[in-house]
Amino acid sequence: MAAEDIGLSRRVRGIEPSGIRRIFELMATMEDPINLSIGQAHYDPPPELVEAACRAMRDGHNRYTVTQGLPRLNELVLDDVERRLGRRPETCLLTSGVSGGLMLTFLSLLDPGDEIVLPDPYFVMYKHLATLCGAQVRYYETYPDRDGERFRIDVTQLEELVNEKTKIVFVNSPSNPTGGLLDRGEVEAVARIADKVGAYVVSDEIYDLFCYGEDYASPLQYSDRCIQLGGFSKSYGIPGWRMGYATGPANVLDALKTLQQFSFVCAPAPFQHALLAAMPEVDLAPYREQYRNKRDRLVRDLHPSYALSPPEGAFYAFPRLPRTAAGEPVASDEFVAAAVAEKLLIVPGKAFSARDTHFRVSFAASDEDLARGISVLNALAERFGG
Numbered sequence: 108m109a110a111e112d113i114g115l116s117r118r119v120r121g122i123e124p125s126g127i128r129r130i131f132e133l134m135a136t137m138e139d140p141i142n143l144s145i146g147q148a149h150y151d152p153p154p155e156l157v158e159a160a161c162r163a164m165r166d167g168h169n170r171y172t173v174t175q176g177l178p179r180l181n182e183l184v185l186d187d188v189e190r191r192l193g194r195r196p197e198t199c200l201l202t203s204g205v206s207g208g209l210m211l212t213f214l215s216l217l218d219p220g221d222e223i224v225l226p227d228p229y230f231v232m233y234k235h236l237a238t239l240c241g242a243q244v245r246y247y248e249t250y251p252d253r254d255g256e257r258f259r260i261d262v263t264q265l266e267e268l269v270n271e272k273t274k275i276v277f278v279n280s281p282s283n284p285t286g287g288l289l290d291r292g293e294v295e296a297v298a299r300i301a302d303k304v305g306a307y308v309v310s311d312e313i314y315d316l317f318c319y320g321e322d323y324a325s326p327l328q329y330s331d332r333c334i335q336l337g338g339f340s341k342s343y344g345i346p347g348w349r350m351g352y353a354t355g356p357a358n359v360l361d362a363l364k365t366l367q368q369f370s371f372v373c374a375p376a377p378f379q380h381a382l383l384a385a386m387p388e389v390d391l392a393p394y395r396e397q398y399r400n401k402r403d404r405l406v407r408d409l410h411p412s413y414a415l416s417p418p419e420g421a422f423y424a425f426p427r428l429p430r431t432a433a434g435e436p437v438a439s440d441e442f443v444a445a446a447v448a449e450k451l452l453i454v455p456g457k458a459f460s461a462r463d464t465h466f467r468v469s470f471a472a473s474d475e476d477l478a479r480g481i482s483v484l485n486a487l488a489e490r491f492g493g
């Protein structure tokens with residue numbers, strides 16, 4: 108029966124299932140796959156944190172918390188943001204993952220007919236949540252001008268896209284799926300451009316732990332109208348716990364809080380207690396260093412088979428699809444199917460972009476799986492023309 112016949116809302120009919128979910132379904136049917144399609148850390152959470160969660164449940168922290176989350180955890184998050192970025196946002200709200208924060212932010216800021224400016228390539232959730240709110244999505248391109256150069260913002264193009272209808276200028280640095288990191292000049296320009304039309308900058312910083320360069324810049328350092336979305340899923344290896352946070356100006360965060368009251372209610376209570384107890388004790392730097400080594404290895408070993416912008420953050424690389432001997436790009440479906448035939452799971456770039464020229468490789472995998480995956484990719488490059 109067609110979706111409209113069963114009475115689904117027009118809102119929900121505008122949304123297609125994620126291209127990545129199909130890969131998960133495929134994986135369930137395979138034996139010993141090399142899974143480089145994954146969007147979560149491959150390590151287990153720090154044992155102190157797991158212990159703190161069990162303790163929290165045993166100690167009876169199984170009820171609701173206040174909507175914004177435990178005040179001491181709010182303070183701890185704000186302390187951490189201030190220590191890292193040199194600016195303390197006005198207030199903080201603990202959310203059900205960054206996904207929860209995105210939903211609350213978009214619903215709080217976007218009316219039908221408003222515009223939101225998103226990067227291309229983008230994390231799939233953004234455009235669907237924006238569509239759900241009835242907003243018009245516009246994209247700014249971040250593809251490099253030449254093979255091997257970094258993904259970047261074309262400030263002139265962004266300036267042209269933003270107008271008086273723009274409500275949100277969105278940034279995601281480090282980026283899923285490109286591994287790109289915005290430089291300070293770009294971040295400053297985004298804040299200035301948004302400010303000129305009275306738009307908010309919404310900044311998804313879920314991968315901020317995984318930065319391989321020296322200088323990490325956030326729009327909150329340059330804008331008084333920045334909603335910063337941060338998370339624990341990737342860094343602490345706990346995507347199933349559904350823990351995240353939003354920071355920003357109190358007047359906007361109050362709206363998010365009211366919506367949370369009538370939707371998610373609060374972030375999971377035992378996990379709030381666990382993070383409160385364990386965050387000060389856990390050093391995450393070794394995880395970052397592990398991933399820096401994996402990044403180095405991937406960049407080194409895919410060269411020269413693939414045109415690749417070396418990832419500066421997150422745990423993804425976004426190489427260009429090989430070109431055939433005639434100079435034509437290989438069809439992504441054909442390329443991904445050939446990888447799957449070798450048990451390798453990767454995600455075609457078109458799942459994240461209007462273009463179909465690249466593919467996403469996650470290096471959140473064991474060294475062994477990464478080595479196996481790289482050798483399949485190098486064999487494919489040879490077969491498809493490199």
Ligand code: PMP
Pocket residue numbers: 146203204205206207230279282283311313338339340346349350351
């Ligand atoms: N933003 C980005 C860029 C992501 O990659 C993800 C998860 N894949 C999320 C947000 C959602 O994360 P969470 O588990 O905190 O909801």
